[in-house]
Amino acid sequence: MTQADWKSRIQEVHPSERLFFDEPMAKHTTFRIGGPAECYAVTDDASEIQALVNLCREEGVSYTVIGNGSNLLVSDDGVKGLVIRLEGSRMEEAGSGDGTVHFRVSAGTLLSGFAKSVCRDGYTGLEFATGIPGSVGGAVVMNAGAYGGEIKDCLVTADVLTKDGQVLSLSAEQLDLSYRHSNVTEREYIVLSAVFALRKGDPGAIKETVDDLAAKRKDKQPLEYPSAGSTFKRPEGYFAGKLIDDCGLRGFTVGGAQVSEKHCGFVINRGGATADDVLGLIGAVQRKVLDRFGVLLEPEVRFLGF
DSSP states (O other), X not given: OOHHHHHHHHHHHSOGGGEEEEXXXXXXXXTOOOOEXXXXXXXXXXXXXXXXHHHHHHHTOOEEEESSSXXXXXXXXXXXXXXXXEOOOOEEEEEEETTEEEEEEETTSBHXXXXXXHHHTTEESOGGGTTOOSBHHHHHHHTOEETTEEGGGTEEEEEEEOTTSOEEEEETTTTTOBTTBOSTTXXXXXXXXXXXXXXXXXXXXXXXXXXXXXXXXXXXXXXTSOEEEEOBOOOTTSOHHHHHHHTTOTTOEXXXXXXXXXXXXXXXXXXSOOHHHHHHHHHHHHHHHHHHHSOOOOBOSEEEOO
């Protein structure tokens, strides 16, 4: 299939004002790194997503679904095929049960924005998420968490689009949520929305917790630099940042990528870092930690286009 064929067909199924060709992915990741996507479509509509996916399958074109790009490293060479960006914020009350109020939230909604909103309204359960920069869909995919809280603690169900075009409503248990894991990727699901169960709490106590966590993040995390958040998963029985620090790697650099001097669990873009710089740095850190402690650090970051 030629580029002209691809452009023609996709423009038939997706609004042109939300469709881009050769779109720099550095604009759409919190790392501020990444070459062009061959095609980049923005949507939060299930029927549009289905049409785009169907077209890709018919033509044998690869496709990838992303949220806010906060846990993503994109190749310097870019991404072939289609990148579908889920974007759009929708939230509504969706019933109640067992003393909780249920909220249905679209996958493209920023998790931090949703969490801050319900916390301001006096609901407790998502205080930990007020500083997580990803989307709701991405948070479900990786069971995002921080400061002792995880998405699975308050997730009731998630609506997903299957590779066969069905929409299923799956419980947290059916999604097999565990530490930084779900079965969404391995089963080729696309998260469309999620329902969370939250309880009314003490507004003063909720605000105090949110403010305390915000202060901790500002004090301990390199928020002033582009990054993809915590770079490595926590190895059982250890803390990745401490292992890296104990190897003498605080401030270690490869090109424009650096192990943060503020928190060794973060790889940051000091300025002008390439994806190859970040990959080289991650590999060097993994080898050092493995050689010294016998622990293989597993990246938490998702790699695209490599």
